[in-house]
Each structure stands twice: as C-alpha cells, then as structure tokens.
Amino acid sequence: MLVVLAMAALGAALGAVTARKRNGSRADMAQYAAGYGIAFALVGLVISLILVRLVV
Numbered sequence: 001m002l003v004v005l006a007m008a009a010l011g012a013a014l015g016a017v018t019a020r021k022r023n024g025s026r027a028d029m030a031q032y033a034a035g036y037g038i039a040f041a042l043v044g045l046v047i048s049l050i051l052v053r054l055v056v
Helices: 004-020 024-053
Strands: none
Touching: 004 024
C-alpha cells in the first residue's frame, strides 16, 4: 500500500511540474496532478501486486 501512495504522490508532483512548465493555470496544474497521480497509482498497484506475489 505504501508503494501505491508513494507513486501517487510522485505522479501528482510530476503532473503539477509538467503543467507549470507548459505555462498552465492553477486548474491545469490540478488536472495534470490528478491525471498523473491516478496513472502513477495504478502503476504502483501493479508493482505492489508483483512484489506481494514474489514474497509470499
């Protein structure tokens, strides 16, 4: 679960930075942060499932 939350936070930060580089407004930064956060959380979920399956 920690991997999922960490990846979501990383994705949100990366999304906000990407929107800022593209001269986006606050709404753009929020939308990019949400989109990247969800995408990175899904990747983190897959990584977490793989790790659980390898350990157990």
